[in-house]
């Protein structure tokens with residue numbers, strides 16, 4: 074029966090961000106999950122070391138979350154948010170406004186990180202139009218940034234291997250550099266931060282008259298390789314946006330809801346964005362709800378008599394879905410009662426020690442980047458020269474397959490291993506996961522280095 078399902082998956086499915094030739098060679102079908110573990114149809118268990126792609130908070134089958142959905146089901150599963158609202162969507166909006174940066178007072182729902190970014194882009198664009206400054210219609214994007222896979226989000230994305238193909242479809246945006254300290258010439262955090270800020274200032278000084286908004290991930294570039302921004306960078310960007318009258322759109326899709334050790338990553342620097350996108354952890358990793366937050370000033374620019382044509386004409390079928398909002402509400406309640414954010418700060422320290430003890434010393438580990446429980450381990454061919462492995466070696470991918478064999482799932486970005494366990498992972502679970510990672514890195518990099526050595 075398991076083999077029938079595998080055959081069926083190969084025959085009918087096309088998976089996201091997946092070369093299906095790879096899938097056919099290494100198929101996997103998950104059947105159930107409990108806590109921080111997933112189980113496949115053959116009964117093999119895996120640690121969910123990437124929180125099912127950066128979503129999961131309390132582990133799988135969390136009793137309170139399961140019950141919140143069941144209870145909501147007894148009332149209604151879904152009704153629309155077009156021109157009306159529902160009970161959990163309204164209650165959730167109030168709770169969300171309480172925990173977001175103070176200036177963000179309005180909640181616009183959608184269903185994925187990409188849509189929440191599309192909405193932020195369109196709001197920013199139309200805001201300037203509505204207040205009679207329609208020359209401000211371009212965007213500044215950060216190099217190496219990632220905001221989702223719809224065309225608007227891709228247009229402000231800048232990861233070549235994902236985005237290059239769609240070049241002709243995208244609207245053009247200005248690109249500003251982001252400090253990637255490990256690979257910067259000086260290797261100095263302050264210096265590369267200041268250079269990037271100077272560069273951005275020049276761009277804004279020259280072009281701010283036509284710039285509507287700037288987009289930036291909050292404190293960590295995720296899909297771009299878990300690149301943690303040096304202290305003072307995000308707040309520096311905020312200052313420049315204010316100075317040049319450019320709206321700041323902060324993408325908290327990956328970093329929001331405790332992941333980095335603060336409720337939102339922009340809280341690390343007290344940054345108040347004009348628009349903020351969030352998703353992933355909002356429902357504890359249960360259901361597709363995302364939000365775009367904005368300020369009263371932006372909201373008011375759309376508020377007028379209908380015939381003035383200032384309405385925000387945007388919506389999705391499942392916007393404000395009751396099941397999703399109900400589970401998100403329960404998720405937020407658990408954040409308080411189980412002190413999740415404080416827990417992440419403690420776990421982050423444990424993890425930091427584990428990295429030093431188990432991972433840092435390995436011969437092909439070039440850089441370890443961590444903010445809270447959001448971590449990237451960059452593998453390199455040479456620690457001294459920081460030279461990368463040849464791309465075609467697919468070392469990151471091979472290490473992830475080895476980890477799978479050893480009972481842990483995570484997806485790398487290139488040769489950067491991603492470690493983003495569920496926020497509620499215990500010390501022992503973190504330790505077990507790091508030991509699996511250590512073994513996989515050792516085995517695979519040794520084999521790869523040997524074959525590279527023998528070619529030379």
Ligand SMILES: *Cc1c(COP(=O)(O)O)cnc(C)c1O
Nearest residue numbers: 185186187219220221295326327
């Ligand atoms: C995952 C992610 C997105 C896209 O979210 P989806 O729900 O996959 O559409 C956007 N921005 C960042 C920073 C992300 O990590």
